[in-house]
Amino acid sequence: MFVYRITKVAYADRLVASGGAARWNERGQFVIYTAATRALACLENVVHRSGEGLLENFRVMVIEIPDELPIDAIAIDTLPTDWFDFGQYDTCQQIGGEWLRTGQSVILKVPSAIISNEYNYLLNPIHHDFSRITLHHTEPFAFDPRIKD
Structure with a gap:
């Protein structure tokens, strides 16, 4: 499976969490956020940038997750109706x-x-299976200028 992360060029060459x-x-819990699609x-x-800084240089990180890795998932019906x-x-x-503390999987679908x-x-x-997840490649990315900066 491939997942995607768009980040500034300076951070696009490695899988790290802030x-x-x-x-x-x-704060202080290290998690890498990725999305199911580039969109x-x-x-x-x-x-999350509130339209600020979208004209800087960005890359799409294409991240490969081996199919055999287990994925924990948060079912939307287990969340409060206004969870978002x-x-x-x-x-x-x-x-x-709690998912981080238990360490039962390297991936959480939310x-x-x-x-x-x-x-x-x-x-x-920090999960022992994280080394199996790889940065497959990066691609240039530019936000459409119609998105207000």
């Missing part, structure tokens, strides 16, 4: 934190808060 807080992890990866950037709301970050961070029925894949870089 440890910054996000929807599914607290979803683009939207994630637009939403900013006010529910704590709930989502607890779920992601629903996209942007597009219904789309998914992001979180990668745990």
Whole structure:
């Protein structure tokens, strides 16, 4: 399976996590966020960058996950109805934190808060299977200039 991450050129040559807080992890928990499609990866950037800095140099990271690796998944029907709301970050961070603490899988499939029925894949870089996940290649990427910077 291939997943995608759009990042600035300076960070596109390796699979690393910043440890910054996000929807599914607290600050200090290292998680690499990827998307099921290039389009979803683009939207994630637009939403999280709030339209700022989209004219810089970016790359699409095409990441290969071996099919035999187990994937844990968060079923949307197990989440609060407003899970996607900013006010529910704590709930989502607890779920992601528990996944990291148990270490039962290197991949967690989570629903996209942007597009219904789309998914992001979180990668745990300290899991023993992480070395089996590879950066297959990178591709040039430019945000459409109609997206306001």
